[in-house]
Amino acid sequence: xPFSTMERWSFHPEDGRLAHDSxxxxxxxxxxxxxxxxxxxxxxxxxxxQPEIGFLGLIVxxxxxxxxxxxxxxxxxxxxxxxxxxxxxxxxxSNYTRVHNGAHVPFIEYFNGTRPHRPLVDVLQSEQGxxxxxxxxxxxxxxxxxxPPEHPNCRWLxxxxxxxxxxxxxxxxxxxxxxxxxxxxxxxPDAVGRVLDGLSEGSFETRLLRSFVGAxxxxxxxxxxxxxxxDVRTTREFVxxxxxxxxxxxxxxxxRDDGIEHEDKKYFSIFGVSVTTGHREVRSWMQPLLSPANxxxxxxxxxxxxxxxxxxxxxxxxxxxxxxxxxxxxxHCQPDNYTDVPEEHRPTYLDYVLDVPRTRIRYxxxxxxxxxRFYRNENRYMLVEVPEDFDDGGAPxxxxxxxxxxxxxxxxxxxxxxQLRSLVACASAxxxxxxx
Amino acid sequence: xPFSTMERWSFHPEDGRLAHDSxxxxxxxxxxxxxxxxxxxxxxxxxxxQPEIGFLGLIVxxxxxxxxxxxxxxxxxxxxxxxxxxxxxxxxxSNYTRVHNGAHVPFIEYFNGTRPHRPLVDVLQSEQGxxxxxxxxxxxxxxxxxxPPEHPNCRWLxxxxxxxxxxxxxxxxxxxxxxxxxxxxxxxPDAVGRVLDGLSEGSFETRLLRSFVGAxxxxxxxxxxxxxxxDVRTTREFVxxxxxxxxxxxxxxxxRDDGIEHEDKKYFSIFGVSVTTGHREVRSWMQPLLSPANxxxxxxxxxxxxxxxxxxxxxxxxxxxxxxxxxxxxxHCQPDNYTDVPEEHRPTYLDYVLDVPRTRIRYxxxxxxxxxRFYRNENRYMLVEVPEDFDDGGAPxxxxxxxxxxxxxxxxxxxxxxQLRSLVACASAxxxxxxx
Numbered sequence: 001x002p003f004s005t006m007e008r009w010s011f012h013p014e015d016g017r018l019a020h021d022s023x024x025x026x027x028x029x030x031x032x033x034x035x036x037x038x039x040x041x042x043x044x045x046x047x048x049x050q051p052e053i054g055f056l057g058l059i060v061x062x063x064x065x066x067x068x069x070x071x072x073x074x075x076x077x078x079x080x081x082x083x084x085x086x087x088x089x090x091x092x093x094s095n096y097t098r099v100h101n102g103a104h105v106p107f108i109e110y111f112n113g114t115r116p117h118r119p120l121v122d123v124l125q126s127e128q129g130x131x132x133x134x135x136x137x138x139x140x141x142x143x144x145x146x147x148p149p150e151h152p153n154c155r156w157l158x159x160x161x162x163x164x165x166x167x168x169x170x171x172x173x174x175x176x177x178x179x180x181x182x183x184x185x186x187x188x189p190d191a192v193g194r195v196l197d198g199l200s201e202g203s204f205e206t207r208l209l210r211s212f213v214g215a216x217x218x219x220x221x222x223x224x225x226x227x228x229x230x231d232v233r234t235t236r237e238f239v240x241x242x243x244x245x246x247x248x249x250x251x252x253x254x255x256r257d258d259g260i261e262h263e264d265k266k267y268f269s270i271f272g273v274s275v276t277t278g279h280r281e282v283r284s285w286m287q288p289l290l291s292p293a294n295x296x297x298x299x300x301x302x303x304x305x306x307x308x309x310x311x312x313x314x315x316x317x318x319x320x321x322x323x324x325x326x327x328x329x330x331x332h333c334q335p336d337n338y339t340d341v342p343e344e345h346r347p348t349y350l351d352y353v354l355d356v357p358r359t360r361i362r363y364x365x366x367x368x369x370x371x372x373r374f375y376r377n378e379n380r381y382m383l384v385e386v387p388e389d390f391d392d393g394g395a396p397x398x399x400x401x402x403x404x405x406x407x408x409x410x411x412x413x414x415x416x417x418x419q420l421r422s423l424v425a426c427a428s429a430x431x432x433x434x435x436x
Numbered sequence: 437x438p439f440s441t442m443e444r445w446s447f448h449p450e451d452g453r454l455a456h457d458s459x460x461x462x463x464x465x466x467x468x469x470x471x472x473x474x475x476x477x478x479x480x481x482x483x484x485x486q487p488e489i490g491f492l493g494l495i496v497x498x499x500x501x502x503x504x505x506x507x508x509x510x511x512x513x514x515x516x517x518x519x520x521x522x523x524x525x526x527x528x529x530s531n532y533t534r535v536h537n538g539a540h541v542p543f544i545e546y547f548n549g550t551r552p553h554r555p556l557v558d559v560l561q562s563e564q565g566x567x568x569x570x571x572x573x574x575x576x577x578x579x580x581x582x583x584p585p586e587h588p589n590c591r592w593l594x595x596x597x598x599x600x601x602x603x604x605x606x607x608x609x610x611x612x613x614x615x616x617x618x619x620x621x622x623x624x625p626d627a628v629g630r631v632l633d634g635l636s637e638g639s640f641e642t643r644l645l646r647s648f649v650g651a652x653x654x655x656x657x658x659x660x661x662x663x664x665x666x667d668v669r670t671t672r673e674f675v676x677x678x679x680x681x682x683x684x685x686x687x688x689x690x691x692r693d694d695g696i697e698h699e700d701k702k703y704f705s706i707f708g709v710s711v712t713t714g715h716r717e718v719r720s721w722m723q724p725l726l727s728p729a730n731x732x733x734x735x736x737x738x739x740x741x742x743x744x745x746x747x748x749x750x751x752x753x754x755x756x757x758x759x760x761x762x763x764x765x766x767x768h769c770q771p772d773n774y775t776d777v778p779e780e781h782r783p784t785y786l787d788y789v790l791d792v793p794r795t796r797i798r799y800x801x802x803x804x805x806x807x808x809r810f811y812r813n814e815n816r817y818m819l820v821e822v823p824e825d826f827d828d829g830g831a832p833x834x835x836x837x838x839x840x841x842x843x844x845x846x847x848x849x850x851x852x853x854x855q856l857r858s859l860v861a862c863a864s865a866x867x868x869x870x871x872x
Contacts, residue, residue, distance in 0.1 A: 053670045053760075093670060122663035124670070138670045140663075226847065227558035227576075234489045234529060234560070234574045242677070323560075323849070324489075411662065412848050413759075 002257040006272045006286040016245035017049070018288060026050035026373075028260070028270055028288055030243035031133060033319045037236055039345035044243055044251045046260055046270060047133045047320050048290060048373060053124060054137045056175045057089035057111045060120065061144050061156075068156040070107075070148065074173065076371025077275040078289050080378060084173040084371070085165060088154060106151050110144050117142040121182040124413045125421065126326060128369065129318025131268065131290055133242070136322065136413070139179045159183075166429035169366040170378065174422065177367065181424035182410045185212040185403075185431075204362055204385065207309045208302075209431040214404035216308030222408070228399060229415070232315045233324040240320070261293075266337045268292045273375070289375040294336035295366075296379035298419045299353040300427075301330040302362070303386050303400065310400035311427075312392065314348075316417065326417040327406070330398065348395045353384060360384050363430050367422060379419070381426050403427060438693040442708040442722040452681035453485070454724060462486035462809075464696070464706055464724055466683045467569060469755045472673035475781035480679055480687045482696055482706060483569045483756050484726060484809060489560060490573045492611045493525035493547045496556065497580050497592075504592040506543075506584065510609065512807025513711040514725050516814055520609040520807070521601060524590060542587050546580050553578040557618040560849045561857065562762060564805065565754025567704065567726055569678070572758065572849070575615045595619075602865035605802040606814065610854065613803065616864065617857035618846045621648040621839075640798055640821065641870035643745045644738075644863060650840035652744030658844070664835060665851070668751045669760040676756070697729075702773045704728045709811070725811040730772040731802075732815035734855045735789040736863075737766040738798070739822050739836065746836035747863075748828065750784075752853065762853040763842070766834065784831045789820060796820050799866050803858060815855070817862050839863060 003009065008021045019027035031047040059070040074086040088107050095105045109115045121141040128135075157165075162180070165171045172180075210216055220228075249255065252263040259271035269291050276284040301312040316328035333347045335354070363383035368376065392398065406424060409415035416424070439445065444457045455463035467483040495506040510522040524543050531541045545551045557577040564571075593601075598616065601607045608616075646652055656664075685691065688699045695707035705727050712720040737748040752764035769783045771790070799819035804812065828834065842860060845851035852860070 051675045052673070055670065093673070119659055119663040122659070122666045124666055138666055140666070223555055223558070227555040230558045230560055230574055230576070234491065237488070237529070239487045414849075 001272045001274055001286065003259075003272050003288075004257050006288075009272070009286060009288065011245070015243075018245065024052075025287070028245065029133070030245045030247045031319060032239075032241045032243045032247070034239045035237055035317065038317070039341060044247050044253075045267070045319060046245065046248050046253060048131055048135070049133045049242070050135050052093050055089065055091040055093065055095070055111070055140070056087045056137050056179050057091075057107070057140045057142065058087040058176070058179045059089075059107060059110055059144055059148060060141055060159075061147075063156070066158050068158050069162055070154050071157050071162060071176070072151075072154050074153065075277060076173075077273060077287070078291075078368075078373070078375040078377070079173075079371035080170045080368045080376050084176075084368075085162070085171060086173045086176050087179050090175060106154075107148055110142055110148060111140060115144070115146070117144050121179070121184075121411075123182060123411060125178060125182070125410075125416070125418070126322050126414055127418050128374075129321035129326070129417065131292075131320065131374070133240070133320040134322045135320070137175070137178070139182050141179060141183055160432055163425075163429040163432035166367075166426055167365060170368050172367070172425075174368070174370045174418065177422040177425040178418060180428065181407075181416075181421035184407050184411075185209070185428070205431050205433050207304065208362075208403065208427060211309040211311075211403040212407065212428070212431060214402070216402065217306065218308065218402045218405055219305050219310060219400050222405065225399065225401065225405065229315065229325070229327075232397065236317060236324050238317060238321075238324045266293050267334075271375075290373060290377075291375035292334060292377045294334050296334045296377075296419075297331055297350070297353065297382075298329045298379055298423060299331040299349070299382040299384055300420070300423045301349065301353075301384050301386050301390075303390055303392075304388055305400060308402060310402055311406065312349075312398050313401050313406070313420065315397050315399075318417070323414045326420075327401075327409070327415055328417045328420050329423055332417075332419055348398065353382065356384050360386065363426050365426065367426075369418075381419075381423055383423070383427060383430065437708045437710055437722065439695075439708050439724075440693050442724075445708070445722060445724065447681070451679075454681065460488075461723070464681065465569070466679035466681045467755060468675075468677045468679045468683070470673070470675045471753065474753070475777060480683050480689075481703070481755060482681065482684050482689060484567055484571070485569045485678070486571050488529050491525065491527040491529065491531070491547070491576070492523045492573050492615050493527075493543070493576045493578065494523045494612070494615045495525075495543060495546055495578060495580055495584060496595075497583075499592070503595050505595060505598055506590050507593050507598060507612070508587075508590050510589065511713060512609075513709060513723070514727075514804075514809070514811040514813070515609075515807035516606045516804045516812050520612075520804075521598070521607060522609045522612050523615050526611060542590075543584055546578055546584060547576060551580070551582070553580050557615070557620075557847075559618060559847060561614060561618070561846075561852070561854070562758050562850055563854050564810075565757035565762070565853065567728075567756065567810070569676070569756040570758045571756070573611070573614070575618050577615060577619055596868055599861075599865040599868035602803075602862055603801060606804050608803070608861075610804070610806045610858065613858040613861040614854060617843075617852075617860035620843050620847075621645070621864070621867075639870065641867050643740065644839065645867040645870060647745040647747075647839040648843065648864070648867060650838070652838065653742065654744065654838045654841055655741050655746060655836050658841065661835065661837065661841065665751065665761070665763075668833065672753060672760050674753060674760045702729050703770075707811075726809060726813075727811035728770060728813045730770050732770050732813075732855075733767055733786065733789065733818075734765045734815055734859060735767040735785070735818040735820055736856070736859045737785065737789075737820050737822050737826075739826055739828075740824055741836060744838060746838055747842065748785075748834050749837050749842070749856065751833050751835075754853070759850045762856075763837075763845070763851055764853045764856050765859055768853075768855055784834065789818065792820050796822065799862050801862065803862075805854075817855075817859055819859070819863060819866065 017029040124136045261269035312330040315325040453465040560572045697705035748766040751761040
């Protein structure tokens with residue numbers, strides 16, 4: 001629907017940002033980025049500004065010695081399949097902190113200290129830096145020791161069942177993938193022990209699980225990896241400055257009442273939608289959604305090095321990132337954005353992945369991003385095993401890390417971006433075939 | 437000197453920021469802060485904006501089994517004592533990355549990979565959030581295995597000698613204190629072993645060292661502490677937005693050609709200075725400096741809990757902070773800013789520290805902050821040991837942590853603020869009395 005007919009949303013008289021009249025939720029603003037590297041070094045783009053930190057909470061409990069997660073079936077306006085599996089609780093800070101003033105948020109008492117719980121994971125993690133300015137969500141997993149109340153949209157699944165769901169397209173939503181990735185594999189010592197004792201050392205699943213639990217020797221120790229990250233963050237020039245929305249015109253963006261899009265039909269567009277649902281406190285509302293112009297390719301190359309499986313991670317800078325660079329998939333791009341880009345600026349390994357033989361593919365599924373902000377944004381997530389003699393010279397911004405090292409960094413904020421977190425969850429779906 | 441006579445500095449025609457004509461160095465801008473807690477919840481203030489990440493590098497080397505640091509005697513325009521001890525190398529990114537285009541930066545080859553080195557510390561750390569907008573510096577310690585060239589301003593000191601210097605006022609500069617704090621105590625196992633074996637368990641120095649090396653049991657495990665930090669960062673509303681400089685007038689700031697100051701004579705002022713030196717590539721220049729209105733009090737309470745020494749840290753939010761809150765000293769304020777503030781908004785434990793008996797004081801010295809940006813900003817740094825029955829109820833934003841836990845978090849960015857890093861370095865000067 002046209003912006004001019006969106007109830008309660010309007011363009012701010014001072015800087016032109018598209019915002020809700022309450023000042024809450026989020027706004028669409030201009031962002032000027034200046035860098036000293038890459039193909040484009042100076043541009044202005046529209047971006048979603050949402051300073052409030054949201055809350056993604058998963059309740060887990062042991063039944064008969066097996067860890068189960070309480071998963072919610074949740075609808076979002078931009079979802080593919082309408083309903084996807086999500087964490088037990090997705091809440092804004094307003095829901096979380098002012099529970100006594102508003103409607104009851106189911107299960108909130110297991111996260112705010114009212115009911116007994118043990119925190120397994122509690123960390124702020126960034127979301128899509130190309131589309132959000134410094135957006136973070138709190139990823140939290142709590143173990144409870146009593147039965148929470150039943151809820152019609154929630155079911156208990158074992159972690160193995162939940163991981164098995166990741167083998168299907170568009171079933172597990174982005175928020176749940178992110179939370180799953182943050183759970184250290186070592187929290188399930190029994191299952192891990194069974195696998196490592198009982199199965200052939202040589203299967204991909206077993207080698208992957210060994211990499212997750214820190215068996216074997218990484219090619220780089222953690223001090224060296226942290227030093228590499230600090231070096232890249234220091235030497236890359238990266239200046240972000242919010243701008244009046246009208247300034248995006250200078251970089252080829254077209255603003256019309258029915259939407260904002262780029263003149264090359266690349267990147268993404270933004271438009272208004274009207275939403276009606278029977279399942280929320282508010283049953284209908286209007287909001288802008290961001291719709292990427294084409295699908296993304298998120299591929300992680302993995303390789304056995306001296307008997308330990310490693311993943312090739314990329315230190316990637318994104319326009320709205322909270323820090324200069326975060327660890328990302330080996331290949332992370334919307335391939336169609338690069339059709340007219342000079343050969344030397346095509347993403348490293350993109351052409352390799354596009355043509356990779358099927359026998360090297362260890363995981364391949366389509367998942368969609370947060371349906372509350374993005375309209376049907378579907379991306380291809382792949383794990384590709386390359387041979388030990390694979391040539392990885394000449395890629396200075398990539399490093400081999402074990403899955404255990406990536407998981408260790410997930411205890412802290414802003415090391416691992418949202419798409420790589422999804423791939424870590426997908427990888428757990430692969431080793432899961434061995435443990436389940 | 438008046439702003440209007442500062443060569444190469446001017447007020448930007450669009451948003452009024454005070455900036456260098458080259459667009460480099462830093463600028464003075466307006467910052468709007470909105471929060472949902474504390475005494476002031478909505479204000480606009482001047483702030484130093486310096487997106488470029490600087491470089492603080494310390495070279496260490498073992499001679500006869502003892503670790504030595506190569507320390508520089510360095511002058512800065514705002515320094516008390518003119519010359520203070522600083523890291524081997526203090527450089528801007530421009531120095532660091534474009535060494536071949538400009539003058540040679542002494543010792544740079546030990547940090548950029550040209551000469552062999554082993555990274556011991558390499559982490560981006562925040563600086564004064566009340567005065568800088570999201571400013572970070574790269575704190576780096578490298579061990580070298582050959583003799584670097586001699587330099588007239590540099591000398592080798594043992595870490596013990598360097599720590600001993602911290603017992604004197606205004607000798608070790610802020611940058612060197614920050615880098616020192618990031619060196620894990622366990623890198624000197626021999627000295628530690630000697631102390632822990634040989635000395636009385638009861639002395640304060642020994643108990644402090646035990647807390648640094650992780651002996652004993654912390655009252656909170658790391659998962660619980662990280663969960664507390666995530667909780668505070670999520671529930672505190674904290675929105676930063678840069679504004680035209682003229683908007684600071686709305687919050688009581690007065691802009692004149694000879695400086696910017698607050699109508700209450702509180703907080704700080706900003707004025708221009710002309711600098712002449714014989715020791716730099718550029719021998720004279722003009723620049724703005726920020727001058728705090730009064731001295732600061734940085735006090736860390738420490739207490740023995742079940743046989744392990746803990747420090748009482750505060751999760752403190754600062755206007756220009758990179759994240760919502762960082763760990764800070766128990767008391768961190770400019771006391772004179774609070775003379776007319778309602779009793780309930782006076783900083784917790786400030787009055788206790790101002791009246792504390794001398795017998796409880798374990799460390800007490802004056803140190804100054806970065807003389808390249810701040811004019812003679814001297815602060816009182818104290819360690820105060822409180823009895824085991826000390827009443828610490830009713831301070832929800834404080835927690836007891838061991839020095840080992842604080843040091844572990846120093847491996848990552850944005851957990852420990854610059855003043856608490858100074859206090860960690862000061863604490864190492866105290867246990868140093870036992871090891872030296």
